Amino acid sequence: KRRGIPEVIFAETKEIDEIKKIVKKTLEKSNSVIISRIKKKDYTKILAFAKKLKITIKTGKNSSTLLLFKKPITFHGGRVGILTAGTSDIGVAEESRLMCEAMNCKCITGYDVGVAGIQRIFPILKKMIKEDVDCIIVAAGMEGALATLVSSMVDIPVIGIPTSVGYGYGEKGIAALASMLQSCSLGLSVVNIDNGIAAGGIAANIANRSIRKKN
Amino acid sequence: KRRGIPEVIFAETKEIDEIKKIVKKTLEKSNSVIISRIKKKDYTKILAFAKKLKITIKTGKNSSTLLLFKKPITFHGGRVGILTAGTSDIGVAEESRLMCEAMNCKCITGYDVGVAGIQRIFPILKKMIKEDVDCIIVAAGMEGALATLVSSMVDIPVIGIPTSVGYGYGEKGIAALASMLQSCSLGLSVVNIDNGIAAGGIAANIANRSIRKKN
Amino acid sequence: KRRGIPEVIFAETKEIDEIKKIVKKTLEKSNSVIISRIKKKDYTKILAFAKKLKITIKTGKNSSTLLLFKKPITFHGGRVGILTAGTSDIGVAEESRLMCEAMNCKCITGYDVGVAGIQRIFPILKKMIKEDVDCIIVAAGMEGALATLVSSMVDIPVIGIPTSVGYGYGEKGIAALASMLQSCSLGLSVVNIDNGIAAGGIAANIANRSIRKKN
Amino acid sequence: KRRGIPEVIFAETKEIDEIKKIVKKTLEKSNSVIISRIKKKDYTKILAFAKKLKITIKTGKNSSTLLLFKKPITFHGGRVGILTAGTSDIGVAEESRLMCEAMNCKCITGYDVGVAGIQRIFPILKKMIKEDVDCIIVAAGMEGALATLVSSMVDIPVIGIPTSVGYGYGEKGIAALASMLQSCSLGLSVVNIDNGIAAGGIAANIANRSIRKKN
Amino acid sequence: KRRGIPEVIFAETKEIDEIKKIVKKTLEKSNSVIISRIKKKDYTKILAFAKKLKITIKTGKNSSTLLLFKKPITFHGGRVGILTAGTSDIGVAEESRLMCEAMNCKCITGYDVGVAGIQRIFPILKKMIKEDVDCIIVAAGMEGALATLVSSMVDIPVIGIPTSVGYGYGEKGIAALASMLQSCSLGLSVVNIDNGIAAGGIAANIANRSIRKKN
Amino acid sequence: KRRGIPEVIFAETKEIDEIKKIVKKTLEKSNSVIISRIKKKDYTKILAFAKKLKITIKTGKNSSTLLLFKKPITFHGGRVGILTAGTSDIGVAEESRLMCEAMNCKCITGYDVGVAGIQRIFPILKKMIKEDVDCIIVAAGMEGALATLVSSMVDIPVIGIPTSVGYGYGEKGIAALASMLQSCSLGLSVVNIDNGIAAGGIAANIANRSIRKKN
Amino acid sequence: KRRGIPEVIFAETKEIDEIKKIVKKTLEKSNSVIISRIKKKDYTKILAFAKKLKITIKTGKNSSTLLLFKKPITFHGGRVGILTAGTSDIGVAEESRLMCEAMNCKCITGYDVGVAGIQRIFPILKKMIKEDVDCIIVAAGMEGALATLVSSMVDIPVIGIPTSVGYGYGEKGIAALASMLQSCSLGLSVVNIDNGIAAGGIAANIANRSIRKKN
Amino acid sequence: KRRGIPEVIFAETKEIDEIKKIVKKTLEKSNSVIISRIKKKDYTKILAFAKKLKITIKTGKNSSTLLLFKKPITFHGGRVGILTAGTSDIGVAEESRLMCEAMNCKCITGYDVGVAGIQRIFPILKKMIKEDVDCIIVAAGMEGALATLVSSMVDIPVIGIPTSVGYGYGEKGIAALASMLQSCSLGLSVVNIDNGIAAGGIAANIANRSIRKKN
């Protein structure tokens, strides 16, 4: 079995009862489970369900993803930086954070640093370098330029998440995805649009390997 | 009739004899004519044809476009700045330059300033501001980020030209076009992929109006 | 800092409380703020919120965009013409008008002049030329032919806004965008589908530079 | 069997020997045959082959299509008008003409009337109305606006042929096709990109029915 | 002015009050008006509004389109055949019927003749030929094969309407549109997906010209 | 190991020397090998290579695929019918035939039966039913209607191969693929555009299972 | 008439009353009818309607499809295996099961065997081989890899159904469809996205022919 | 300046003289330079040019990329595993290898392990785990399933490169890209189609950070 990757339930296409059943079954054999892309109407139901079962819950700002766990999660893994270009990308970034934390990574976050002016990016990047993060996740919609920019300024591997923010031609994250893939800034790879889970998974993966090497 | 917009012959879908015939007919009633997207095999034939007719020719670096004129063209119009991200975008930028010059604009160019490092953009932008250009054209391929960047740093209207440089998803200028259209940097509008003629036309248009106001 | 470009809040992906918070913070340091693409259910809430704070509001016909300001806005900038092909394009055109007015431009508008018959376009174009507008915005959906038509009749730079009006193949503004980009009428550049903000931004930019030159 | 529709050989995907064989077999039972989209290298071979067999040939300007027939073709059918926007659309328009003539229609053509200025369209349209054509074919590339324009000015049914002229977004006739389909001008239907055969077929069909009614 | 083409109001993007205003204004100078793509919630409101104004209304089965007129409409024009492949295409076909009737054409309809078995098409086609229709409209979704089939069996010009019936790859009428455009059956041209108005307009146009010739 | 499926070498992206090496290695352990999508310039080289090695070769009409084998191949498997709409689809159909024969199936073919007239399909279908084929492959380009038609007339499973014949919208087999996928005729499944190998593989698979059951 | 293929009503675009009418008419001449893609709001209405008419109903888990029949259906036909990758694909798989059962096939199902780990696939595949199924249906969303995998492990023909599960680039089944079509595993053909009916139809078709041969 | 990332010249859109000039200039200040996507006709010219200048060259099998360096490159960095599904993906994989080696990484390669049978993947994966690689690059075309498969079997971060191998729907790497992005196997991120440079860049980046931590 692969180490440290939590079970993730894709809730969007499941009924609430199916979700509950899978949660229960999963927590019998693991300490934690992530439920992602929860329908609005099911979100509070899952909170209540967890409370009744005395399962602890971690939520994400503006996020439809939840992390459920039994014993407290410790951050003995690597460190991951998480950035968003705008405030609209925070929900996706938080999904990544929950995933990373479930995989025992400490996260340093900097949200809404990419749209209003280039200068806001410098202090947070400096902090991430100082904290020695092993991977930086950048969530950005519209033209998605922040991922390229960050990757061109640091030696740290960058995982770009195009987000489905924007309208008109290139909407739904398509322009951001295309830009990130076309980027000529080396040190950048991408996951699918809005897929905070996948970004969190590989980032934690990178950070945790790095820390194991160090130890 | 509209003032100062030269006749442009779209050579790509025309036989050399048709082109020659249209050139002749056009130069009977105007001082200049532009021939754009000339097939490789026709380029030198047109140079020879012009020479024989004692028509002066202006060429563009790496460009398939030619400007032909009878009396010398003076630069009594406005000023236009032209930038490219890489060396591969120069041909398209030069097409814009020929178009602007045919419309009596003086051009300040800065090529290959966008890929290798952000720092190369500052001196040339400073120069353009000092020369008081009224419009800046930015030709960029791949993810096309330079247009957004420039537009976010100046108050001058920017015309973005996505170029067909790049491969894979978003190739043929599609990623650059999508990025520029999705850009949240105000002060930017775009023309079609590789269309240096259209960019030159509107830029000269803006610059010349501005100068007329001034006078 | 760039002169005269107001802060624009993209409301579509934000909760009402986030919007209010950003409005407050912005108006502390600027005189005006634009809120665009407001969700239907939030529109009246924002009107009420502004009223309570004694902030003046300018609305646009059929538009989901609002302009909020503290001190009255004067029209000491340039002049911009705004046209729409049909009545369905008015909301987007009004977004451009609010943006231009926030940037101190006087707007001359002519709505619904492009569909029923070509003859309706002439008097309004004549008026715009007489008022000496420095830029014309043309909002058009379906096949978007009005932008090409206007641009081929005047020397004034034209900014085309494809609108998401229409259905079937080329729906959601795609046909209009493609037409405007393919247009062989020089003097036309485009912004993204329904993006009245971007069109207003560059048009006011052009008009205001022109007026500064004159003065 | 359907009346008056000639056999059409689609040459693009056939070897020269297959083409010759089909021509021979077809001319055994019909008076005429059309060969369309002939590869450059096969064009003169087919001319020679026809000459040797004493079959008369009708060619089209800039066209890869040929009409072969044994007995002279008379124009006792209806009348069809054929227009092109630019010179680059002539090859496709000529394919339509050959098809119409094979179906015994007299054609009135007006080429290169749509790009340089709207005024060139009026005399030729007036002539077509006077000659009482029953259908007008309009071949146009880039944004394909001429089809909409013509259809909005006459009561005669218009068949639009988008042509594959243009480059960048909407290239290969896609923008022209989308525009014509989105057109809000009633009286217009379309055939596929570059398909002069299909346009000729339905136009002649319409014109010939009309003339039969009259007689 | 063009003869016999009624004003058509595109209701989808208009508010009910705008629609009412345009209806009133139009009926002041014409006898009839068509309102197409009426939102569900507005449909009965318009019926009531017409009733109150004593305007006669013609509805179409499953159709969101209405024909309003003052004096009775006579069928002194040509004849048009209208076919649908399935029952799901009837709404669009009825839109065409209303348009044709507004243009004084008599319509012969045959609905749901194309899906369950090829044999159902023959009696209705025979009837249409006997009634001497001058044009046949074929509305078909999914793979849209009925238009090709009909056009290959008759000499009458066929106007294909791809309908947005179907799901998966090629959904929303895209497969049907592509098929009809690729069809190698001569005598077929198409309008945009679900555009019963456009099909009705050109079909009536063809039929009415034919009848005028006859008279 | 799976029974009876020959090794297939995809030659398009391989150099001639790589191909030869793989052929040799494969024929050491199997009796036959198929080489598909051979570049024009390599075709005769492979023929020569096989001759020198005394390997028997089976070619297909108009096909870029070759079947190489050591001991004669017997047809003790099931029976497969193979149809094409036009003559341009024969190369792809022949690729399927070679694949089926390599899998010991007897093939009954009927080429060019779908375009010129529906009546040509009946005798060949009757023959296939009489020969009791267990699967019918239908290769068709343009709108690909033949696959739907055949499948609606027989109880035998049909495998559709969209071919890349056609031009304009839906070109390169896209319209044919979309039509076949949208087809409401039950008993039809498809393989990718031009993929005669895949169609042959599953058809032989079906036919051979059927024959094994019988025995 | 074709044997054993039940009438299938496509409910998505039909009103409840139309559906009831067609059900009644169909059951007058056949023993069974399938209603597919029933709108949520109509599902229980149809259950009630069937109950009142004393028609037996078979439902599918998570499926919007119903099988209605008068006399009990016997499984004297062939055998079909049905697999899904995730729990989200079950509804589509159940649609296939209902179709197969209506065609007298016995189904062996294995759901949710493809996502969490490759090992879950082996026991169910072994069982299907032992039960000697003649065709395996594989429903899979996201990247749809299960269809390729299964087809590479068995000699049994596989019908892939891409399902519309997933989000971002390649969403709505597009990635799964593309993967299955590109699959280099021989023995696989596909139906359209979410089209459990089509998959069931051809699978039962294959299985029933095989059983007839055996008998 | 960023550590250890070599200059990469994108040769596809450059003339040979430009390339030579950039090579010279780059090698004045760095030890190595990579030239990627060299046109066939320029490849040997660059080899000769390097030889004349006494620059050492490293080539890649089937690759259009070259690594030029002055002093020998040592492998004191991390370790990277590189896999390809077929032989057609080797050229792209070799581009990654050259990039990794230029960044001082030792590469363990396993080519052609993914198509013919799943069993070939195990020994090479075992070796990579034993050699303790810090990142695995997987180059795969067609449906690109190998990247998902590898990523689901190891804890090592995987970078997928979709390659432009394949034809028909999803060709040019589009299916492989979509599959990899849709993959529900955590631990996978992707670069653009055929972009061995980008994959090599981030993989070496990850591996080198890891090794630095260890030291």
Ligand SMILES: Nc1ncnc2c1ncn2[C@@H]1O[C@H](COP(=O)(O)O)[C@@H](O)[C@H]1O
């Ligand atoms: N939001 C998500 N995005 C991508 N993959 C996910 C997501 N949530 C869950 N998954 C994956 O999808 C699989 C669950 O599929 P299912 O059985 O339908 O819940 C697990 O292997 C997860 O790793």
Ligand SMILES: Nc1ncnc2c1ncn2[C@@H]1O[C@H](COP(=O)(O)O)[C@@H](O)[C@H]1O
């Ligand atoms: N490179 C170009 N890009 C866009 N439009 C062009 C270009 N060259 C010429 N044109 C326009 O295309 C028209 C010429 O069409 P044609 O008659 O085919 O030469 C003129 O109106 C030009 O303004």
Ligand SMILES: Nc1ncnc2c1ncn2[C@@H]1O[C@H](COP(=O)(O)O)[C@@H](O)[C@H]1O
């Ligand atoms: N240029 C063309 N465009 C569209 N259809 C054509 C064309 N040329 C021939 N066809 C049709 O294609 C069919 C011939 O196909 P084939 O047997 O391959 O020659 C005939 O039915 C023609 O009507």
Ligand SMILES: Nc1ncnc2c1ncn2[C@@H]1O[C@H](COP(=O)(O)O)[C@@H](O)[C@H]1O
């Ligand atoms: N094959 C390649 N794929 C993607 N980016 C590349 C490739 N080759 C070079 N680049 C990048 O493109 C830039 C070079 O652009 P240019 O000035 O046109 O040579 C450099 O920053 C490289 O990192």
Ligand SMILES: [Mg+2]
């Ligand atoms: Mg970096």
Ligand SMILES: [Mg+2]
């Ligand atoms: Mg700016």
Ligand SMILES: [Mg+2]
């Ligand atoms: Mg103009």
Ligand SMILES: [Mg+2]
């Ligand atoms: Mg008209």
Ligand SMILES: [Mg+2]
């Ligand atoms: Mg016909």
Ligand SMILES: [Mg+2]
């Ligand atoms: Mg069948």
Ligand SMILES: [Mg+2]
């Ligand atoms: Mg198999």
Ligand SMILES: [Mg+2]
């Ligand atoms: Mg992994």
